[in-house]
Amino acid sequence: MTSPTFKLVTWNVNSLNVRLPHLLDWLNANKPDVVCLQETKQEDAKFPYAALKEAGYNAAHNGQKTYNGVAILSPHAIENVQLDIPDFADEQKRIISADINGVRVVCAYVVNGQAVDSDKYQYKLRWLDALHRWLADELIKHPKLALLGDYNIAPEDRDCHDPATWQGQVLVSEPERAAFRKLLTLGLHDSFRLFNQDAGQFTWWDYRMAAFRRNMGLRIDHILVSDALKEKCLDCTIDVAPRKLERPSDHTPVVLELASI
DNA sequence: ATGGCTTATTGTATAAGA
Numbered sequence: 001m002t003s004p005t006f007k008l009v010t011w012n013v014n015s016l017n018v019r020l021p022h023l024l025d026w027l028n029a030n031k032p033d034v035v036c037l038q039e040t041k042q043e044d045a046k047f048p049y050a051a052l053k054e055a056g057y058n059a060a061h062n063g064q065k066t067y068n069g070v071a072i073l074s075p076h077a078i079e080n081v082q083l084d085i086p087d088f089a090d091e092q093k094r095i096i097s098a099d100i101n102g103v104r105v106v107c108a109y110v111v112n113g114q115a116v117d118s119d120k121y122q123y124k125l126r127w128l129d130a131l132h133r134w135l136a137d138e139l140i141k142h143p144k145l146a147l148l149g150d151y152n153i154a155p156e157d158r159d160c161h162d163p164a165t166w167q168g169q170v171l172v173s174e175p176e177r178a179a180f181r182k183l184l185t186l187g188l189h190d191s192f193r194l195f196n197q198d199a200g201q202f203t204w205w206d207y208r209m210a211a212f213r214r215n216m217g218l219r220i221d222h223i224l225v226s227d228a229l230k231e232k233c234l235d236c237t238i239d240v241a242p243r244k245l246e247r248p249s250d251h252t253p254v255v256l257e258l259a260s261i
Numbered sequence: 262a263t264g265g266c267t268t269a270t271t272g273t274a275t276a277a278g279a
Contacts, residue, residue: 014278015268039278041269066269067277112279152279171279204279207266218279250267250279 005234006101006258008034010148010221011242012109012204012251016040016071019249020048022242024055026253030239033074034100036107036148038251040069047071062096070096070107070149088130095131097138101261103229104142106135108149113170121170124152128179132186139186139226144261147188147224150251153180155190158199159219171218188224191236191256203238204251212243223256232258 202217
């Protein structure tokens with residue numbers, strides 16, 4: 001008999017409308033306690049609350065038409081839901097937070113940035129700065145905090161299949177990596193790297209060029225945990241199984257297992 | 262060859278993703 005654990009997941013589903021069957025199958029097979037979704041790409045009115053409830057999951061969603069959209073799912077009570085980053089004017093729906101079993105769960109879809117010479121890249125850096133400033137306060141209020149999401153940053157060269165080709169490009173550029181490291185200085189920890197030091201461990205693969213089959217990917221989806229949660233971490237793994245299905249998301253789930261909290 | 266594939270859009274080509 002194993003002791004009960006608390007399982008948190010992040011998954012960019014790249015359209016929840018298309019990926020709902022994969023999500024429901026995955027929930028049934030894995031029974032996670034918290035799931036953070038990114039790129040739901042739908043308005044709240046179209047969010048599949050009923051199908052998720054039937055599968056045993058409560059949900060809170062911060063969505064919009066066509067782009068972005070984030071959600072938190074749990075079989076437990078989802079309390080004190082907050083949308084967006086307070087005091088940061090942003091039309092794009094990229095943040096939702098809630099308390100679940102005493103853990104402050106922050107679900108984030110970080111700006112992609114498109115290209116380092118673009119306005120979208122400047123927006124990405126501003127957005128990451130706003131996230132950092134807000135989380136500094138949140139960590140004081142909520143010592144047990146986890147920041148799960150699609151960061152759109154590969155933190156180190158070992159998180160990139162071809163660092164030479166990617167050098168200086170969006171998703172790996174030094175200012176983005178500096179913004180990631182600045183989050184860590186708040187007392188957050190990259191839970192995957194608590195357990196695995198290997199290169200070639202990826203969470204996203206381009207749909208083109210048979211990139212998944214050739215493992216040409218990036219590790220850009222992360223679960224950061226506060227000091228108080230770090231000591232509870234039992235394992236963090238990337239589940240590549242959903243990426244092998246027909247019509248998959250280009251991202252695959254990252255799973256953090258905590259000792260019972 | 263700066264492409265390839267996938268998703269959404271009051272579509273039939275374009276924008277965006279990463």
